[in-house]
Amino acid sequence: xxxxxxxxxxxxxxxxxxxxxxxxxxxxxxxxxxxxxxxxxxxxxxxxxxxxxxxxxxxxxxxxxxxxxxxxxxxxxxxxxxxxxxxxxxxxxxxxxxxxxxxx
Numbered sequence: 001x002x003x004x005x006x007x008x009x010x011x012x013x014x015x016x017x018x019x020x021x022x023x024x025x026x027x028x029x030x031x032x033x034x035x036x037x038x039x040x041x042x043x044x045x046x047x048x049x050x051x052x053x054x055x056x057x058x059x060x061x062x063x064x065x066x067x068x069x070x071x072x073x074x075x076x077x078x079x080x081x082x083x084x085x086x087x088x089x090x091x092x093x094x095x096x097x098x099x100x101x102x103x104x
Contacts, residue, residue, distance in 0.1 A: 033040040052061035079086045
């Protein structure tokens with residue numbers, strides 16, 4: 001066995017180990033953040049963007065991110081204005097700080 005193929009084998013094993021540790025960290029973070037859906041969504045968006053940037057080009061990943069962002073905001077705004085496709089909803093209270101300084 002040549003030294004080049006041995007180096008490639010060690011590099012491949014090291015890369016697999018790093019990928020499995022990274023996956024374990026992401027899953028642990030996902031479980032830890034399961035109470036906070038916004039943070040959980042942000043974690044998985046960052047992971048998807050990093051995956052696309054590594055396996056494709058950063059410009060392709062950014063293009064995919066912008067396209068997904070445009071589609072989701074468009075559908076959300078159409079749904080808020082017309083009730084299609086998710087149905088109408090009404091928020092009875094305004095979130096945030098009140099004049100009294102208390103939160104709701």
